[in-house]
Amino acid sequence: MRHHKINNLADKTAWVVIPAFNEAGEDTVSRTVLSVKRCFRNVVVVDDGSSDETSALALAAGAYVCRHPVNLGQGASLATGIAFALARGADAIVTFDADGQHSPHDAFDMLGLLRRERLDIVLGSRFLGSALGIPFHRQMFLRAATLFTIAATGLPLTDTHNGLRVLSRNAAALIRISQNHMAHASEILHQIAAHHLAFREYPVTIEYTQYSMQKGHRLTGAVRILGDIFFRKLMR
Amino acid sequence: MIIKFVLVGLLAGLVIYALTQVKRVPVVSTLTIAAAMAATVLVVFPEISTQIAVVFGVGRGADLIFYLFIILTFMTIFFLYLKIIRLEDIMTQIVRACALSNYRAPENDQ
Numbered sequence: 001m002r003h004h005k006i007n008n009l010a011d012k013t014a015w016v017v018i019p020a021f022n023e024a025g026e027d028t029v030s031r032t033v034l035s036v037k038r039c040f041r042n043v044v045v046v047d048d049g050s051s052d053e054t055s056a057l058a059l060a061a062g063a064y065v066c067r068h069p070v071n072l073g074q075g076a077s078l079a080t081g082i083a084f085a086l087a088r089g090a091d092a093i094v095t096f097d098a099d100g101q102h103s104p105h106d107a108f109d110m111l112g113l114l115r116r117e118r119l120d121i122v123l124g125s126r127f128l129g130s131a132l133g134i135p136f137h138r139q140m141f142l143r144a145a146t147l148f149t150i151a152a153t154g155l156p157l158t159d160t161h162n163g164l165r166v167l168s169r170n171a172a173a174l175i176r177i178s179q180n181h182m183a184h185a186s187e188i189l190h191q192i193a194a195h196h197l198a199f200r201e202y203p204v205t206i207e208y209t210q211y212s213m214q215k216g217h218r219l220t221g222a223v224r225i226l227g228d229i230f231f232r233k234l235m236r
Numbered sequence: 237m238i239i240k241f242v243l244v245g246l247l248a249g250l251v252i253y254a255l256t257q258v259k260r261v262p263v264v265s266t267l268t269i270a271a272a273m274a275a276t277v278l279v280v281f282p283e284i285s286t287q288i289a290v291v292f293g294v295g296r297g298a299d300l301i302f303y304l305f306i307i308l309t310f311m312t313i314f315f316l317y318l319k320i321i322r323l324e325d326i327m328t329q330i331v332r333a334c335a336l337s338n339y340r341a342p343e344n345d346q
Binding site for chain 2: 044046055059060061062063064065066067068069070072076079080083084087178180
């Protein structure tokens with residue numbers, strides 16, 4: 001197993017934000033936090049109103065825990081986690097999924113890239129990297145969603161719905177996530193385009209396990225996302 | 237003919253209820269009373285609605301009222317939905333403030 005020497009600077013000021021909703025099954029959140037903690041010192045899990053032991057497990061595994069008393073959605077959880085990390089002096093923030101699909105080593109490499117090239121955002125791409133065990137219909141759906149988002153944002157991306165990102169402090173403070181649910185992914189990209197933030201994609205490995213696919217997104221979610229985006233535009 | 241009594245009765249009930257709510261929701265109550273009074277006039281003298289409809293090029297008074305009703309209903313639903321979204325924003329802020337102020341640190345905090 002690769003051990004990453006934790007760089008002193010990155011160690012103290014980088015924060016990993018993990019939104020989680022009912023991820024206590026099969027000790028998933030514990031395993032995720034423990035694996036992330038091998039590469040990163042500061043981890044905060046945002047418990048989005050789970051009805052199981054997510055908070056307790058995350059805490060025991062060594063993460064800070066912010067708990068929403070009611071379920072708000074993944075976008076809202078990210079926004080809460082980012083606010084928490086910024087308040088603790090984070091100068092780089094990693095967004096990381098709780099379900100075990102992401103690799104902490106990818107995140108660590110992405111952080112290195114961000115710092116070296118002084119970027120604002122590094123976005124993980126499974127289509128540049130690999131999507132292990134991805135079901136066919138899921139891949140087709142993601143590719144379609146990606147094409148749509150590329151057209152909508154004007155950004156030349158290969159993967160527009162990847163939860164693995166690294167943000168600089170500047171980017172994290174600038175980007176305002178107002179979409180509580182799944183439309184936050186597109187919202188983040190729209191703001192990257194609007195603020196002309198310096199970004200790069202990085203090849204990552206997404207592992208589709210039985211567990212994570214059970215909790216996957218439904219196609220009706222896509223309709224909901226479009227609806228959310230439409231109404232938000234009206235309110236501007 | 238009976239329908240006129242039923243409708244006027246219901247509208248009268250609505251006006252009385254709206255009057256009791258004037259302090260709580262002044263604008264909506266006033267609008268409701270005004271609308272109920274206009275509706276009462278149209279129920280008692282339906283010819284008036286036809287006279288107005290003809291001016292707008294609509295054949296029957298009832299048709300004009302129907303069209304206006306549909307549009308007003310859609311507008312109301314639309315504004316209510318936007319209001320719900322605003323309420324959700326407020327709720328999010330409250331829940332977030334709660335989560336941030338009640339954070340928990342892991343035992344082995346460095």
